[in-house]
Amino acid sequence: MDQNKVKTLVNEALAENEALFLIDLNFGTEGSIKVIVDGDSGVPLSECIRISRHVEHNLDRENEDFSLEVTTPNITDPITDPRQYNKNIDRTLKVKTAEENFEGKLLEVTDQAITLFWKTREPKPIGKGKITVEKQQTIPLSDIREAKVKIIF
Template identity: 55%
Template sequence: IIDGDNGVSLQDCMEISRAVEHQLDREEFDFSLEVSSAGATAPLDLPRQYHKHLGRILEVKTEALEVKGTLESVGAHEIVLSWKAREPKPIGKGKHTVRKEEVIPFSEIEKAKVVLKF
């Protein structure tokens, strides 16, 4: 499975497949080789993968929280997610919508993936 900062094309998959296949001897090894791109819902494992998902909704899990929000920014050591939540009004009855924001260090992220909209 391959990934790239600017996406992965079919041509990229073909070139890598051919390069690997030419390094292996079919007479010596019986093998099957499949080269594909990471799926749209594949977990984000490396900090560099977050940049291409700015503005998209992510589900992020840490030991302390699980949050779904829009990826607002990516720093050197953390990401910033924002979302809207309904909370009780500070004074009076009822609820109002508030904008929440969470700064999450890469070191605390256990799992992160893009949420697809249909």
């Protein structure tokens, strides 16, 4: 299997829709190819079909047997591409850094960082009891080891 040819075909198909971007391209055993794509506002099934057809119609099945899967990231998969943060604004994220773990609503995304917001209960400065405190944290993208969207039912 000519992996460079497959990469070129995937990139050609993605170039037709600038809202789409490649998350992962895996070449498995026995000619299996798995393409994971995401989009700035999701990926319709029709786009997965279009990408699959573009790749499949430009490869010669008579020379090589292969299986092709074009899919989107699983909701439980971590965020791997900075563009994925934009489509998750206003969703709750769990973010791990080397020093701390954060869980909060994604407020803002820049080229260098994300900003999370959350509320927590803390002891009163004076007296007994607790008060609700609003917190906000800006986390550099380079510090993030793992970020996942929290699934809320």
